Amino acid sequence: VSQIGEGVSIVDEEERFVFANAAAEKVFGVKPGGLVGRNLSEFTSVKDYTKLMQKTQERKAGKADHYELEILSKTGMTRQIIVTASPLLNRNGEFEGVLGITHDITETRELEAQLRQAQKMEAIGTLAGGIAHDFNNILMAMIGYADMVRLNASEDSQISSDIEAVLKAGMRAKELVKQILVFSRQMDHELKPVMPHLVFKEALKLLRASLPSTIDIVQEIHADCGAVLADPTQLHQVLMNLCTNAHYAMRNSGGTLTVALQRVDFDASVKESHLQLAEGSYIKLTVSDTGHGMDKKTQERMFDPFFTTKPVGEGTGMGMATTHGIISSLGGTINVISEENIGTTFEIYLPRIEPQAFWGDDGAGQSIETRGKGKALYVDDEEQIALLGQRMLEHLGYSIISFTKSTEAFRHFQANPMDFDFVITDQTMPDMTGTELSQRILQLRPDIPIILVTGYSEQVTPEKAKSIGIKEYIMKPLVLSELGEAISRVLEREQKSESI
Ligand SMILES: Nc1ncnc2c1ncn2[C@@H]1O[C@H](COP(=O)(O)OP(=O)(O)OP(=O)(O)O)[C@@H](O)[C@H]1O
Ligand SMILES: [Mg+2]
Numbered sequence: 001v002s003q004i005g006e007g008v009s010i011v012d013e014e015e016r017f018v019f020a021n022a023a024a025e026k027v028f029g030v031k032p033g034g035l036v037g038r039n040l041s042e043f044t045s046v047k048d049y050t051k052l053m054q055k056t057q058e059r060k061a062g063k064a065d066h067y068e069l070e071i072l073s074k075t076g077m078t079r080q081i082i083v084t085a086s087p088l089l090n091r092n093g094e095f096e097g098v099l100g101i102t103h104d105i106t107e108t109r110e111l112e113a114q115l116r117q118a119q120k121m122e123a124i125g126t127l128a129g130g131i132a133h134d135f136n137n138i139l140m141a142m143i144g145y146a147d148m149v150r151l152n153a154s155e156d157s158q159i160s161s162d163i164e165a166v167l168k169a170g171m172r173a174k175e176l177v178k179q180i181l182v183f184s185r186q187m188d189h190e191l192k193p194v195m196p197h198l199v200f201k202e203a204l205k206l207l208r209a210s211l212p213s214t215i216d217i218v219q220e221i222h223a224d225c226g227a228v229l230a231d232p233t234q235l236h237q238v239l240m241n242l243c244t245n246a247h248y249a250m251r252n253s254g255g256t257l258t259v260a261l262q263r264v265d266f267d268a269s270v271k272e273s274h275l276q277l278a279e280g281s282y283i284k285l286t287v288s289d290t291g292h293g294m295d296k297k298t299q300e301r302m303f304d305p306f307f308t309t310k311p312v313g314e315g316t317g318m319g320m321a322t323t324h325g326i327i328s329s330l331g332g333t334i335n336v337i338s339e340e341n342i343g344t345t346f347e348i349y350l351p352r353i354e355p356q357a358f359w360g361d362d363g364a365g366q367s368i369e370t371r372g373k374g375k376a377l378y379v380d381d382e383e384q385i386a387l388l389g390q391r392m393l394e395h396l397g398y399s400i401i402s403f404t405k406s407t408e409a410f411r412h413f414q415a416n417p418m419d420f421d422f423v424i425t426d427q428t429m430p431d432m433t434g435t436e437l438s439q440r441i442l443q444l445r446p447d448i449p450i451i452l453v454t455g456y457s458e459q460v461t462p463e464k465a466k467s468i469g470i471k472e473y474i475m476k477p478l479v480l481s482e483l484g485e486a487i488s489r490v491l492e493r494e495q496k497s498e499s500i
Contacts, residue, residue, distance in 0.1 A: 007081070007102035010088060015040040015052065018097065027081060027104050029073030043071050059087040060095045068105075079106045121303060121324065128305055129184030132177045133455050137382075139177065140477025143170040144388040147480050151395060174477060179318045182234075183305055183325035191330070193227045193353060196235055196283055197261055203239045204259060211247055214254030225263035225283050228350045234326045241319040242287040242346055248310070249291025249344060260286040263352065277333055281352040288345040294338040302336075372487060374421035378402040379409040379437065380453070381429040389424065389478070396484050406432040410440055417444045422490060424483075427454040435460060435468055442469045449490035453478065 001008050007024030011017055020028075020035035028035055028043055041049045048069060058065060064086040071079045084101045146166045153160040200221060208217055228235075239259070246257050264284045266277055294302065301307045303324040308317030327334050331351050338344040376398050380386040386402045393400045401420075403409035406429045413420065423441060427434035438450045451472040452465050465473045471490045474482055 007100075007104070009035065009100050009102070010097050011040055011100065012097040013056070013095070015049075015056065024102060027071060027073065027079055027102055029075035029077070029079075034074075043073070045070065045072065055085065056098060059085060059098050062087055077106075079104055080109045081105060117300075117303075121328075124305060125184035125325070128180045132180040132184065136174075136177050136181075136455055136476055139170060139173055141384055141388065143167065143174065143477045143479060144385075144392070146170060148388070148391055148395075151480075170477075176316070176318070179316075179322050180305060182329075183318065183321040191229045191231055194230045194232045194235060195227050196230070196285070196350070197221050197223050197225060199232050199235045200239055200259065200261055200285070203236050203243075207240075207243050207257075211243075211257070212254075215247060215250055216256045218256060218258040220258070220260040220262070222262050225261055226281075226352045226354075228283055228330065229353050230330050230350070234330075238323050238326055238348070239285070239287070241323045245319060246287060246289035246291060246344070249289050249293070253291065255290035255343070256288075258286065258288040260284075260288075262286075264349070277349055282349040283352050285348040285350070286345060287348075288343065290343040293340040293342055293344050295340055299336060299338055372397040372484070372491075374398050374491060375419060376400045376487075377409060377413055377420045377423045377425075379406055379424070379429070379434070380404065380426040381406070382426075385426070385478075389483075392478070392480050392483055393424075393487075395480070396487065398487070405429075406434070406437045410437055413441055414444065420448065422449040422451065422487065424451045424453060424487075427452055427460055435465070435470070438468055438470050447494075449494055451486050451490060 002021045004021065005023055007027045008019075008021045009017055009024040010019040016039050017035045017037065022032065025032060025035050030038075040052060044052065052069075055065060055067070064084070066082060066084040069081050069083050071081055073079050081102045081104050084103075086099050087095060088097045088099045090096045146163055150160060150163045150167065153163060204217065204219060204221075211217065243257060243259070250257070262284050263281065265281045266279050298309060302320045304317075305321040306317040307321075308315040310317075324334060327348055327350070333349045335347040335349075336344070337347075372393075376393055378386065378389045378393065378400050379402070380389055381404050383404050386404050390400050390402045401412070403412065406425070409425075410432065413423075423438070425434040425437055429437075432440075434452050434454070438452065441448060441450065446469070449471045450469070451474060452460065452470045453474055453476060454460055455476050460473070462473050471493065472486045474486050
């Protein structure tokens with residue numbers, strides 16, 4: 001009995017242990033021999049204990065039973081167990097106590113909770129992403145037309161200042177949609193090797209300057225932890241989100257904010273049970289505060305989009321949702337440890353990569369030419385948007401022929417391939433998608449610059465667009481200045497390659 005994996009223990013009529021094997025002692029968190037003589041009440045909540053006393057009455061009536069119980073282990077952890085309890089009778093058939101066989105299901109329950117959480121996030125992500133996609137298209141028309149109104153309004157008129165307000169609100173909505181899309185992981189980002197310690201050091205400088213002196217910042221950033229594949233702006237955002245939350249949790253009391261970055265390697269032997277991480281090398285970011293902490297309910301919901309415990313108007317509740325989206329899209333994991341009135345610790349694990357010699361250059365040209373020259377083929381299946389695109393391009397000084405049917409657009413291009421200087425096409429269209437159209441156009445004119453316009457959730461990654469030969473890739477909603485910049489970039493590149 002002493003060797004078996006299940007906990008076996010016997011309690012007498014007063015719930016005092018008279019026997020326990022090693023596995024039972026482990027569940028209760030006591031030293032070998034440390035259970036006998038103690039009372040079960042030390043290890044359970046008052047409520048559970050009352051229930052147990054009732055169950056003992058049933059045992060006395062000779063009934064066996066099994067049920068779940070929460071054990072307050074002496075190590076400070078709570079453990080979930082399933083108990084199979086049977087009455088123990090002496091030789092004369094009189095009740096002597098209860099034999100309990102306990103099966104520890106703490107890990108199973110944790111895994112179930114993790115799975116539920118993952119499924120919930122997946123479902124919310126799909127839903128949010130779908131709404132955001134449609135919403136984004138609506139926004140595109142609103143921002144675009146408002147932009148046109150502004151251009152036509154005389155500068156110091158009432159209309160001009162009113163429309164400014166419309167545009168400002170539109171931009172805020174655009175930001176929000178972007179966050180939802182980051183959360184639902186439907187936004188493509190170009191990932192490149194990043195040394196996170198550089199990003200985080202930079203962010204911490206900013207934080208030190210903005211956090212009050214009632215908050216101590218302790219930094220333990222190891223510079224030699226290596227690189228991860230990520231988007232530096234997103235990493236920056238993750239740390240800012242975590243630290244602003246930590247600050248908020250300590251706003252009244254003050255406290256210590258600890259930010260640590262280190263390399264950790266998991267092999268089969270050091271598998272930490274609560275983390276579902278594959279073997280390998282990781283970079284671990286720890287952000288810890290001594291603030292008010294979170295109760296169980298808050299912990300369960302904190303990653304939900306729009307979940308906030310802040311007063312109305314103070315927070316959007318998108319901070320943790322965005323953080324979750326970013327970390328998941330990088331193949332990372334977030335672990336949260338929080339206790340009320342003590343504080344909260346976030347541990348983030350990101351897969352480490354071997355930094356290669358190649359560090360992508362990001363010297364994108366910045367010049368914005370306002371008066372354009374050239375002729376464009378513009379394709380969008382939505383008439384409103386095609387019209388808007390046409391007006392935007394004309395405003396920028398380009399001449400343009402626009403189509404709402406990609407097949408027609410292609411036929412026209414086929415007949416006059418040398419007529420155009422560049423092509424702007426929407427991605428999602430019936431008959432022929434933007435990428436298909438681009439491929440066919442590039443067969444006729446391999447040199448022609450193409451700008452692909454997509455919604456966030458469309459399945460074209462920048463890499464894919466590039467491999468087809470598409471020069472630029474912009475996302476809805478279109479903003480005049482972004483469109484203008486994209487066009488002057490492709491045309492500039494064109495000139496450069498000609499002059500070589
Ligand atoms: N470090 C922390 N300490 C205590 N509670 C936290 C902490 N981090 C997050 N929370 C809880 O999780 C909730 C959601 O956080 P999240 O960052 O998503 O939204 P928010 O901070 O409320 O709003 P926003 O980030 O938009 O200003 C918070 O309202 C808070 O209840
Ligand atoms: Mg927040």
